[in-house]
Amino acid sequence: MGYGRYVVVRGLNALLVLFVAILITVSVFSVLETQQLEARAREELQNILRGMKIKDEEEMRRIAQKLWESLVERYGLNEPLYIKVFKWMYRSLILDFGEARQAYPAYGNTKDVRSMILTALARTALLFTTAELIALAIGILLGLFAAYRRGGFLDRFLSVFALTTNSIPMYWLGMILILFFAYTLNIFPPRSWEYVPEDVKTNTFLLFTWYLHHMALPLITIIFVAFGGLAWYTRNIALGTFQEDFIMVAWAKGLPEKTVLYKHVLRAISPPITTMSLFAIVNSFFGAIISEVVFQWPGMGRLYYSALSNTDTPVVLGVTYLSIILIVLTKYILDLIYGFLDPRIKTA
Amino acid sequence: MSREAQYPKRGGLKKALKYKINAFKEFWNEYRRFKIGLAGLALLFILIGMAVAADVVVPADIRTNWATNPRWVDNPKLAPPAWINWFSSIKYLEPTDLKPVNVDEYWKVCYAQKIAENKELLDKLTPEQREKALAKFEDLCRQQYVGYYFEFVFNNQADKIGKELMIIIRNLKYPATITLDIYRPDGVNLTGIEVAELTPTNESKQKLQFSESLMDVVVRELVEPIDGPEAATDLMNKLKNRAFSVVPFIFLDDKPGISNGTTETVKGEYRFVISVTATQTNLTESQYVSPEVEIRFPGACYGVLGTDLKGRDNFITIMLGSQLALLLGFTYSVAAVIIGVIYGATSGYLRGSGRLWADEALQRVNEVIYSLPVLPFLIIFSYYLRLVYKIQPNIFHIAGLLLIFGWTGVAIVTRSMALSVMGQPYIESAIALGAKGRRILFKYVLPQLVPYAFAAIALSIPGAILMEAGLSFLGLTDPNMPSWGRMLYEAQNAIKAWWWVLPPGVMITIAAVAFAFIGTALDTIVNPKLKGL
Numbered sequence: 001m002g003y004g005r006y007v008v009v010r011g012l013n014a015l016l017v018l019f020v021a022i023l024i025t026v027s028v029f030s031v032l033e034t035q036q037l038e039a040r041a042r043e044e045l046q047n048i049l050r051g052m053k054i055k056d057e058e059e060m061r062r063i064a065q066k067l068w069e070s071l072v073e074r075y076g077l078n079e080p081l082y083i084k085v086f087k088w089m090y091r092s093l094i095l096d097f098g099e100a101r102q103a104y105p106a107y108g109n110t111k112d113v114r115s116m117i118l119t120a121l122a123r124t125a126l127l128f129t130t131a132e133l134i135a136l137a138i139g140i141l142l143g144l145f146a147a148y149r150r151g152g153f154l155d156r157f158l159s160v161f162a163l164t165t166n167s168i169p170m171y172w173l174g175m176i177l178i179l180f181f182a183y184t185l186n187i188f189p190p191r192s193w194e195y196v197p198e199d200v201k202t203n204t205f206l207l208f209t210w211y212l213h214h215m216a217l218p219l220i221t222i223i224f225v226a227f228g229g230l231a232w233y234t235r236n237i238a239l240g241t242f243q244e245d246f247i248m249v250a251w252a253k254g255l256p257e258k259t260v261l262y263k264h265v266l267r268a269i270s271p272p273i274t275t276m277s278l279f280a281i282v283n284s285f286f287g288a289i290i291s292e293v294v295f296q297w298p299g300m301g302r303l304y305y306s307a308l309s310n311t312d313t314p315v316v317l318g319v320t321y322l323s324i325i326l327i328v329l330t331k332y333i334l335d336l337i338y339g340f341l342d343p344r345i346k347t348a
Numbered sequence: 349m350s351r352e353a354q355y356p357k358r359g360g361l362k363k364a365l366k367y368k369i370n371a372f373k374e375f376w377n378e379y380r381r382f383k384i385g386l387a388g389l390a391l392l393f394i395l396i397g398m399a400v401a402a403d404v405v406v407p408a409d410i411r412t413n414w415a416t417n418p419r420w421v422d423n424p425k426l427a428p429p430a431w432i433n434w435f436s437s438i439k440y441l442e443p444t445d446l447k448p449v450n451v452d453e454y455w456k457v458c459y460a461q462k463i464a465e466n467k468e469l470l471d472k473l474t475p476e477q478r479e480k481a482l483a484k485f486e487d488l489c490r491q492q493y494v495g496y497y498f499e500f501v502f503n504n505q506a507d508k509i510g511k512e513l514m515i516i517i518r519n520l521k522y523p524a525t526i527t528l529d530i531y532r533p534d535g536v537n538l539t540g541i542e543v544a545e546l547t548p549t550n551e552s553k554q555k556l557q558f559s560e561s562l563m564d565v566v567v568r569e570l571v572e573p574i575d576g577p578e579a580a581t582d583l584m585n586k587l588k589n590r591a592f593s594v595v596p597f598i599f600l601d602d603k604p605g606i607s608n609g610t611t612e613t614v615k616g617e618y619r620f621v622i623s624v625t626a627t628q629t630n631l632t633e634s635q636y637v638s639p640e641v642e643i644r645f646p647g648a649c650y651g652v653l654g655t656d657l658k659g660r661d662n663f664i665t666i667m668l669g670s671q672l673a674l675l676l677g678f679t680y681s682v683a684a685v686i687i688g689v690i691y692g693a694t695s696g697y698l699r700g701s702g703r704l705w706a707d708e709a710l711q712r713v714n715e716v717i718y719s720l721p722v723l724p725f726l727i728i729f730s731y732y733l734r735l736v737y738k739i740q741p742n743i744f745h746i747a748g749l750l751l752i753f754g755w756t757g758v759a760i761v762t763r764s765m766a767l768s769v770m771g772q773p774y775i776e777s778a779i780a781l782g783a784k785g786r787r788i789l790f791k792y793v794l795p796q797l798v799p800y801a802f803a804a805i806a807l808s809i810p811g812a813i814l815m816e817a818g819l820s821f822l823g824l825t826d827p828n829m830p831s832w833g834r835m836l837y838e839a840q841n842a843i844k845a846w847w848w849v850l851p852p853g854v855m856i857t858i859a860a861v862a863f864a865f866i867g868t869a870l871d872t873i874v875n876p877k878l879k880g881l
Contacts, residue, residue, distance in 0.1 A: 017715070021720050021721075028728055032732065032735055167857045168856075169853060175843050178843055293822075316728065323721055327719075
């Protein structure tokens with residue numbers, strides 16, 4: 001199978017996944033939206049009838065019926081579900097999620113769901129991508145070191161450490177760190193997002209340190225939870241490679257240690273490590289859904305949380321939809337990169 | 349596990365049992381070489397012990413109604429654990445019930461008074477007349493003065509008393525006014541506090557934290573003489589707006605700063621006198637029963653793990669949470685692994701027996717579900733359940749939702765394992781001997797996957813526990829479900845209450861780690877490839 005065909009097959013697969021995922025989301029959304037619109041239409045009907053003050057009951061029922069029909073028409077309640085699903089699928093494709101039920105001041109002065117989500121996405125990326133990059137750097141270095149010093153203290157300790165940190169709920173660790181560093185020691189602010197003071201804005205260096213100071217707690221939390229697992233994964237891949245025949249051959253040939261490490265081992269483990277890294281970065285977005293709430297960081301997660309607690313369905317749909325696209329697209333791109341880096345995959 | 353141990357050749361049940369025991373011993377000998385596995389097992393035993401103990405410790409009514417159980421009313425709110433007193437220099441009052449040390453009836457006072465007043469007259473009377481007169485006095489007094497004094501002694505050694513003070517009146521047969529006088533060890537007396545006007549009742553709990561009469565007396569007697577009228581009105585307004593409770597002020601030292609509540613408590617013996625005065629005379633004989641009165645200080649610390657904002661005992665919630673976590677973990681993972689193994693094995697068997705398209709179709713379905721992002725879907729599904737069906741998702745709903753996605757990973761692995769089993773010569777000979785599809789699948793393929801299934805069960809539990817905690821933390825699950833995630837959700841705005849925030853997270857981590865350790869050990873035994881690592 002050539003690389004071109006591989007790209008097409010994986011692409012079709014990704015499209016299928018995307019279609020199913022969006023179909024489910026949009027169907028759920030259509031039912032919810034219909035329900036909410038119906039409630040709204042009923043309320044409006046009540047209001048109109050109350051204003052008219054009709055005495056005769058027969059007359060009242062007739063007018064109510066007529067009004068209800070016009071309201072159903074206006075809100076599009078008489079359309080069958082599949083038409084609505086289809087319409088919403090189309091609107092989702094052009095990223096038009098309509099208006100939010102209410103404004104969320106942390107995301108700018110707008111009710112437009114798309115612009116709110118884009119603002120949120122940028123902030124989430126700022127925090128979580130930074131954290132994940134640092135965690136990756138630490139994790140990969142530690143993992144390589146553990147694999148190199150196989151059986152050493154670090155190596156033996158790493159699996160326990162990785163399994164434990166993987167089991168810690170990130171949002172809980174965040175709460176504990178806030179309790180300790182923000183409330184007890186007063187080192188870092190308990191809220192990670194505040195409006196930047198004017199005098200800080202003018203100085204780039206001050207601005208940078210201001211952000212760093214505010215982001216410190218979430219950064220520490222994410223890095224602590226993430227780097228152990230990354231290190232362990234790296235170590236396992238590297239150990240597997242160390243045992244491969246071609247490395248044996250390299251040693252047997254008498255190549256210097258540095259050459260073996262950098263030219264053979266590192267090159268062989270780079271494809272899985274790349275995958276792991278990209279995946280970790282995308283997955284960090286989903287860890288964000290819950291953790292941002294704790295740090296009051298107004299990104300995707302916080303927006304999701306506010307929308308859920310206000311039953312703001314358009315926003316919930318928008319965020320879900322975007323997360324799905326992100327994850328499916330990344331998986332596809334990873335497939336492509338992986339297939340490119342590791343020729344064995346394409347033929348499998 | 350050797351094949352011989354699995355399949356006894358000949359002999360009865362006893363022999364088969366012996367083989368099974370041998371097989372288990374063999375497995376145990378291998379398992380116990382993994383320290384990580386043993387640690388996981390130890391943690392699992394602790395969890396199971398907690399879940400079993402919860403059935404004994406927790407009263408049945410709390411299990412069915414945890415969120416709004418009436419028992420919580422008597423507990424202090426947001427109180428640290430009782431053992432804080434061992435470490436803290438500030439002493440917290442433990443929950444205290446006071447019983448009256450002395451009960452007096454009103455008419456006796458009147459009676460004694462009447463006797464004293466008419467002493468000369470009485471002395472002149474004959475014993476019979478005297479008797480009659482005394483009976484007359486008693487009757488008069490009993491009719492005019494109906495009521496009781498209850499005297500309590502409270503020896504205070506604590507620095508923090510807590511926000512609440514309750515007066516409990518039981519068995520009251522006539523309408524009555526309840527008043528309270530407090531005599532402090534430093535000589536300041538808070539008298540004439542009107543607690544309540546009560547109608548006849550079996551039990552009534554009078555809380556004093558927002559009692560206006562108590563506020564008046566406290567401000568008048570304690571605050572105004574020290575901090576001046578301005579501070580007094582200021583404090584009075586704050587108290588009336590229910591910014592904080594007035595109860596702690598009863599115990600504060602009358603030094604400057606009392607209006608801010610910053611002075612220390614006065615230690616020593618406090619006397620509380622509660623008078624129950626009937627508002628209606630002319631009682632019938634049967635109403636002459638004495639009411640019972642108690643004073644209860646819910647206190648400022650409570651139990652092993654303190655309480656939350658609604659007075660719920662955190663220790664009980666943690667214990668109940670362990671039941672929920674284990675229940676969810678096992679229900680979900682056993683179901684997911686069974687579905688996954690059967691799906692994967694069928695898929696692998698179909699390919700192995702040449703039906704490529706059937707396998708391909710199964711694989712496509714699997715891959716689509718596998719690629720769906722789990723958390724967003726879980727959130728949107730629970731949201732849907734709540735809005736459309738008005739269901740508050742409980743453990744079983746969550747297990748069901750997780751199950752939609754949970755089986756796919758297992759199916760992918762078992763498929764490839766089944767494929768390699770299908771390539772084995774013994775399958776070929778089974779087919780040659782005329783074995784049909786279902787027999788091959790269930791007799792020859794599936795048994796080979798059982799060891800892996802156990803590892804997969806253990807490995808998929810942590811994810812389920814963490815997911816449930818996450819959903820609960822977002823407030824998407826049943827508010828009456830005492831799970832650890834729910835605790836964290838409710839503790840979000842009270843992060844400073846460490847006794848509330850710390851335990852649930854530790855328990856989630858322990859539960860997840862226990863199964864992750866066990867699973868990793870099992871996985872290493874089952875997957876020989878991992879052994880070298």
